[in-house]
Amino acid sequence: xxxxxxxxxxxxxxxxxxxIMDMRENHLGYNETVRKYGLGVTESGGARQMLHRWERxxxxxxxxxxMEERRGKKSTGRPRKQPLDKSVEEDLIAENQRxxxxxxxxxxxxxxxxxxxxxxxxxxxxxxxxxxQ
Numbered sequence: 062x063x064x065x066x067x068x069x070x071x072x073x074x075x076x077x078x079x080x081i082m083d084m085r086e087n088h089l090g091y092n093e094t095v096r097k098y099g100l101g102v103t104e105s106g107g108a109r110q111m112l113h114r115w116e117r118x119x120x121x122x123x124x125x126x127x128m129e130e131r132r133g134k135k136s137t138g139r140p141r142k143q144p145l146d147k148s149v150e151e152d153l154i155a156e157n158q159r160x161x162x163x164x165x166x167x168x169x170x171x172x173x174x175x176x177x178x179x180x181x182x183x184x185x186x187x188x189x190x191x192x193x194q
Contacts, residue, residue: 070101074128081119081127084112 084094091109095101101108118126145153 074124077115077127078119078124080112081116084116 080094080098080100083089083097084091089097091112094112095108100111115127
């Protein structure tokens with residue numbers, strides 16, 4: 062009296078919808094629905110989990126959610142970059158150039174201030190004055 066286990070059985074979306082609708086209309090539990098439609102072995106709980114998943118998808122996404130194939134690996138690769146508009150790209154290039162020029166100016170100003178500070182310290186050391194802190 063052993064039943065064959067069904068692994069990787071693919072049920073049609075119409076069948077899934079009819080099972081869920083029957084379960085909800087007749088207020089059937091998961092075990093009763095599994096027995097009624099012969100979906101699988103109830104001891105393992107796999108069929109109950111499958112029904113629970115179908116019901117959750119139906120409640121969250123409607124009948125269209127059950128039409129979508131959810132098995133298999135999803136693409137986990139890096140999404141492709143969308144090319145920028147020419148005007149946006151030109152604005153970014155201009156901004157980049159402006160920031161480079163500003164950076165060069167600030168670096169030159171910093172070098173000037175360092176040299177000025179070194180000259181002031183040297184002059185104070187020659188005259189024997191204490192440097193201001």
